[in-house]
Amino acid sequence: MEKQTLRQAKLFYNSFIILDSKEEGTKILLTKDEYLSGLSDFERSAKLQTSRPVSSEELMEFQAKQVIEWNEKEKENWENIIEELRTEFEKYEALTIPEQIFLVKTTGKDEGEAAYCRGMNGIFYPQSMDIKKSTLAHELWHIISRNMPTEKRDEIYSIFGFHSFGTPIDYPHQLLEYKISNPDAVNISHYLPIDLNATDSINITPIMYSKSKIFNPSFGQTFFNYLELGFLIVHKNDKNEWVPKLKPNSDENDFNSLELIPPQELPFQFWEKIGTNTNYIHHNEEITAENFMMMIVKDEPRTPKLIENLAKALKKKD
């Protein structure tokens, strides 16, 4: 019997994107990972669009069932896009790209019609989304980033002003029931120091949470409609651990004890550091993915210096 070869397109020297990806994509979604185990009760119910409790197992099975096959036309579209990407990618020696990346089509019900990554080499793409070079470039950054040595990734994040916590910090317990997770960026791993004036400085890190801890399916919406973004002020406690800074005299179990800056109240010094190339500022990993995408598709950036620095860091292999 002849061995069936999988349809694939070359992305980078010895690396290929696999388009016959239903089997492998299903397998990736049936693998328990940090993302799945970290989801809140709210999120699991929201992803199944129900108000009843949903277990991790049930959600995992549900998401895996959403994997479908690309049709011939779609495969050809992707092959053309991947060929264009390859011309750009091969300029950057330091890209850490696994030999096989599975580009997986889904019904979109798995993650609220979003494209996302799972595992070390799975990109999941909803059928409702246009087949686009920019979206694939963004998601590919997440794969590159998770396959990158920690020091190199820290170097890249530092271009946008972020510093590593060393070990990721826990999601604040005061907000756990409201937690919203991102499969593309699972940990709270870095913070941004900001000098407000000559004497005052703060350290902030972006976190996502829900407006409500109960999902109401009668609104006919996805979890994205519940999504709030805040910038949590963190500091080192007397044990030298990074923790959220609490408001003085507050109840430490109440979420009102946290110092959370809404995006519209971020000081201008924040934008001086991360630049104004993107409004997708929900995580240092997402800021980087957007800038990487602009570098690859040659978008006109509003802060070109950051793209130049990113290109420089990705050109040299160290």
Ligand SMILES: [Zn+2]
């Ligand atoms: Zn992303």
